[in-house]
Amino acid sequence: MTVIMDGKLLSEIIINQLKIKTGKLEKKPHLVVFLAGNNSASRIYVNNKKKKAEYIGFTLSVVELPSDISEKDFLEQIYIMNDDSNINAMLIQLPLPNNLNSQKIIESVDPIKDADGFTSYNFGWMALGYNPYAVPCTPKGIIRLLDEYKVNPEGKNVIVIGRSNIVGKPLSLMLQQRNATVTMAHSKTENLAEIASSQDIVISAIGIPNFINSKFIKKGAVVIDVGINRTEKGITGDVDFNDVKDKVSMITPVPGGVGPMTIAMLLENTFELFQIQQNFVL
């Protein structure tokens, strides 16, 4: 029988554990989210994060910036937060308006306050296999889900489809550190279905609804669907769930799979950064 990997439930468990730990703190973690421009999807994501952060007992402040903000003014806001010891973590909500250089803005966040693990300091330490202050939330959430369902990637053939800096690239590195044999596929990969259909674990982060069907899947494979695609039928993943569900051993649903894990990992990263800054361990 196919196991549905319940990211919603696991994320709720993690969030409730964070709430208990936060309840014991005198000073509470403070996360700042920079929201530039008027992207309605970003606004929904930020509100979602705020609700969960406040449920835990964190402070979450949203800094709203106009879409025509200059790079200099944006950087100044971040420098102020870097110097403010009451701010423990920061997140730049992506995508940024086109006039801004996203990596330059991200790089200006002090790595010890980098809740997404996107600065080159944290990303570099992760890539080298050391312990950064924080690792990117979506890959971290996927690894946590695999652990929860006792899917050990060691020695397994794993294909990661999509090589973005926020999902596919860091995930492929994290899986290598777990001793998986990783194939990194992307839009220029030839014979993708043939390659994918020999893999033990298939992870798709491409952003094309229902692209991955049963032709891409070996019988008994584990499938992780990272895609969040807005269609006229609502939100769908990259995987044609109904087409593959009887062929796979485990699969994440969309919604309710990787998405809620990403938010839980953001909040966990915030808590961990706070702890590092306080220099104590509960």
Ligand code: NAD
């Ligand atoms: P992106 O657009 O930055 O990158 C997409 C990647 O997919 C690229 O590397 C590209 O080469 C590859 N790709 C595109 N078409 C392809 C094809 N036909 N065959 C093979 N590879 C192809 O995307 P992203 O920001 O990584 O997001 C990808 C998807 O994941 C989106 O649907 C996004 O909404 C979703 N996402 C979900 C979460 C979550 O928490 N669940 C987090 C981040 C992104």
